[in-house]
Amino acid sequence: MADNSKLQIAMFPWLAFGHMIPWLELAKLIAQKGHKIFFISTPRNIDRLPRLPQNLASMIQFVKISLPHVDNLRENAEATIDLPYDEVKYLKQSFDCLEEPMAKLLQSLAPDWLLFDFAAYWLPARARELDIPSGFFSIFTAATLGYFGPSSVLINDSGDHLKTPEDYTRVPSWVSFPTTISYRLFEARKVFDILISDESNVSHGYRFGQSLKGCDIVAVRSCMEFEPEWLKLLEQLHRKPVIPVGQLPTTTGDGDSDAETDTWRSIKEWLDEQEKGSVVYVAFGSEAKPSQEELTEIALGLELSKLPFFWVLKKRLGQADTEPIELPDGFEERTRGRGVVYTSWAPQLAILAHDSVGGFLTHAGWSSVVEALQFGMPLIVLTCYADQGLNAKLLEEKQIVELIPRDEGDGFFTRNSVAESLRLVLVEEKGQIYRDKAKEMKGLFGDKGRHDRYVDNFLNYLKNHRCLRKGEEINTTV
Structure with a gap:
């Protein structure tokens, strides 16, 4: 029956x-x-x-x-x-x-x-x-x-x-x-x-x-x-x-492959060496890519911030993307030991859940927002397209995120504004409101x-x- x-x-x-x-x-x-x-x-x-x-x-x-x-x-x-x-x-x-x-x-x-x-x-x-x-x-x-x-x-x-x-x-x-x-x-x-x-x-x-x-x-x-x-x-x-x-x-699948386990093991080893709440995690989702000019300012802003960072960088979006973006000359050498640039798949949920990560520089795609807030992670936002601008304003209205200052007409931003926003959210006293709000949101998004x-x-x-x-x-x- x-x-x-x-x-x-x-x-x-x-x-x-x-x-x-x-x-x-x-x-x-x-x-x-x-x-x-x-x-x-x-x-x-x-x-x-x-x-x-x-x-x-x-x-x-x-x-x-x-x-x-x-x-x-x-x-x-x-x-x-x-x-x-x-x-x-x-x-x-x-x-x-x-x-x-x-x-x-x-x-x-x-x-x-x-x-x-x-x-x-x-x-x-x-x-x-x-x-x-x-x-x-x-x-x-x-x-x-x-x-x-x-x-x-x-x-x-x-x-x-x-x-x-x-x-x-x-x-x-x-x-x-x-x-x-x-x-x-x-x-x-x-x-x-x-x-x-x-x-x-x-x-x-x-x-x-x-x-x-x-x-x-x-x-x-x-x-x-x-x-x-x-x-x-x-x-x-x-x-x-x-x-x-x-x-x-987001939930995980039915177990991890050996390759995924090895990837996380190597990332975790580096994160374990960092101070609690000190690392900036940087990722812009599966289908968003900054322009070359924007990438340069993001990279140099990370460098100026003096904060440790883990950056999952997609230089191109799939095989059809014929315009790969490149890091500034000497960036990886100058930040070696303080930051990691990862150009292949990385387990975002596991990274966001790690104690050493203190902030997430992202594009405000809603899946990324949900993944961050379920772990009480404060956000620093650079929108790319689509609904991300409205998501960012919704989160800003609730005092959950810091929007990196940009020119209203063309969206231009500077390396200095990147560095200042990162330091505000992760370490400065004025940014405590973002850290507190993110913890408050963990009770909602992580429930x-x-x-x-x-x-x-x-x-x-x-x-x-x-x-x-x-x-x-x-x-x-x-």
């Missing part, structure tokens, strides 16, 4: 590892509770995802769907990391050709629910034809979604809102409470081109707008303790249930039981909705 208390959920994230990894974390949390997950992506992306814990392998079924051929898309390019920034539009074109294959796949899988990402704006209507309810799952904070406003604004059919980069530097009119959250002008200029449409593609704004308009519920990587006013605003803007699923702190309860609440909603549709008795057991 079938267990009617268990769900079958299809998950379809956008083809970027900054999306797929938190989606997989949510999948694992749901699978731990006995529910079946169909995790849908392309073959190469699925093969590159972290290994599942052995106890969950039977509950998460990876379903491979091949990208259709489109002109100008590079061979074997299946994720944003496989392409230069200006070629991601071809990946979107191929992705949009998945509408019919996805409809057929959903018909064969017949899940109880579909969770989809912003890029698949065409999918909720197809799911509805199959009588499959859908949820838009946002890896972005509630503040980011709230800042961009109602579907009508995103779809761009409601007048003259947000028509220039300068418009993105102001708090929107639909935000009804005091806040400073908006882009700085140099950040707005970077995101403006992806938010508006061009002749060859559908804009991100339109995709978000139609996704939010077409879904039955909105699930957000957030929690009420962190941004309650933004979660309430989302319900007002979209007039549908908005359900936080917790912060989804796995709390985030687990958010997932319970989310699953109860999905189950109760199914019961109501099928005329079954509502059961609160997860």
